[in-house]
Amino acid sequence: MIIVIKPNTPREQVDEVIAEVTKLGYDPRPIYGTEQTVVAAIGDERTHHTLESLNVLPQVDQVLRVQKRYTMVSRESHPEDSVIDVDGVKVGGSNFCVMAGPCSVESEEQLLSTARAVKAAGATILRGGAYKPRTSPYEFQGLGKEGLRLLQLAKKETGLKIITEVLSERDVEHVAAAADVLQIGARNAQNFQLLIEAARSGKPILLKRGLSQKIEEWLLSAEYILAHGNPNVMLCERGIRTFETFTRNTLDLSAVAAAKMESHLPVIVDPSQGCGKANLVRMMCRGAVAMGADGLIVEVHPNPAEAMSDGQQQVDFRSFEALMKDIQPYLAITGKTA
Numbered sequence: 001m002i003i004v005i006k007p008n009t010p011r012e013q014v015d016e017v018i019a020e021v022t023k024l025g026y027d028p029r030p031i032y033g034t035e036q037t038v039v040a041a042i043g044d045e046r047t048h049h050t051l052e053s054l055n056v057l058p059q060v061d062q063v064l065r066v067q068k069r070y071t072m073v074s075r076e077s078h079p080e081d082s083v084i085d086v087d088g089v090k091v092g093g094s095n096f097c098v099m100a101g102p103c104s105v106e107s108e109e110q111l112l113s114t115a116r117a118v119k120a121a122g123a124t125i126l127r128g129g130a131y132k133p134r135t136s137p138y139e140f141q142g143l144g145k146e147g148l149r150l151l152q153l154a155k156k157e158t159g160l161k162i163i164t165e166v167l168s169e170r171d172v173e174h175v176a177a178a179a180d181v182l183q184i185g186a187r188n189a190q191n192f193q194l195l196i197e198a199a200r201s202g203k204p205i206l207l208k209r210g211l212s213q214k215i216e217e218w219l220l221s222a223e224y225i226l227a228h229g230n231p232n233v234m235l236c237e238r239g240i241r242t243f244e245t246f247t248r249n250t251l252d253l254s255a256v257a258a259a260k261m262e263s264h265l266p267v268i269v270d271p272s273q274g275c276g277k278a279n280l281v282r283m284m285c286r287g288a289v290a291m292g293a294d295g296l297i298v299e300v301h302p303n304p305a306e307a308m309s310d311g312q313q314q315v316d317f318r319s320f321e322a323l324m325k326d327i328q329p330y331l332a333i334t335g336k337t338a
């Protein structure tokens, strides 16, 4: 870290800063200028006490970090793309993966017909929420364990792998027993105890970006999972809150590029939550594929007008099939194969 001392600070007060730096376990290297002094503090910022607390001293102008706060998720620590193995389905590197299915699991007929349709169109992982994080307590909360049973049934019939959301620490064990990938939702992106518990399940995890989570914070959430022994993390950009209300969220494709640059983890795009409008989903998919995302997670429903959650953003079977055809040329450009 670098501590910038205010101009014209007397030497004794610089020495006070140096003494604090030493006390906190760093090796201080002062550089005295004619007016201004800086103290470089040598030591690992991730394992030592942070020196940001020195901002409280009146002679300190600012404290600057030089190291990134995440290590295990960073590309520096792992230059190659990570490839996650979801029970035989590879995600990352040259492997493009499409996850698709309803927002919520509603019934056997709804889920199985969707599973068959998305499989026929080329998806390899079936999505469907059994536990739903709803803004209002009066809205459909999901079928819970019955939803998990239906997901297993769909897996048995189609061979599709299953991704479903885990909402609380309490549910990790039984959701992990039914799912191939645990989805951590946007609202739980910084629920650190849930991240730790999900990590311990050993299952691959799809980590959504929080509604107003900075890229650094999102990567630090992923770092929690890796730091707790689970390297199988997929980052998922699903749109952030902005001033815009025409779209439900603003799908932040710059975050996809940034996450790919900063981290070796696969990056998946969720265009459904990302823009919240069924008729925009196809275009958002093209963009995501063209810029090198490692996969898509798309909401598909037999009859979106009757959906029990997120009907406005779910595409029907025909639109999904068209979308899958539509992305092929973009996929070819990136050199990835689905």
Ligand code: PEP
Pocket: 103, 129, 133, 184, 185, 186, 187, 208, 238, 270, 273
């Ligand atoms: C979902 O995938 O249906 C969902 C609730 O996602 P998010 O957590 O991104 O809002």
Ligand code: MN
Pocket: 103, 104, 273, 299, 309, 310
């Ligand atoms: Mn949804």
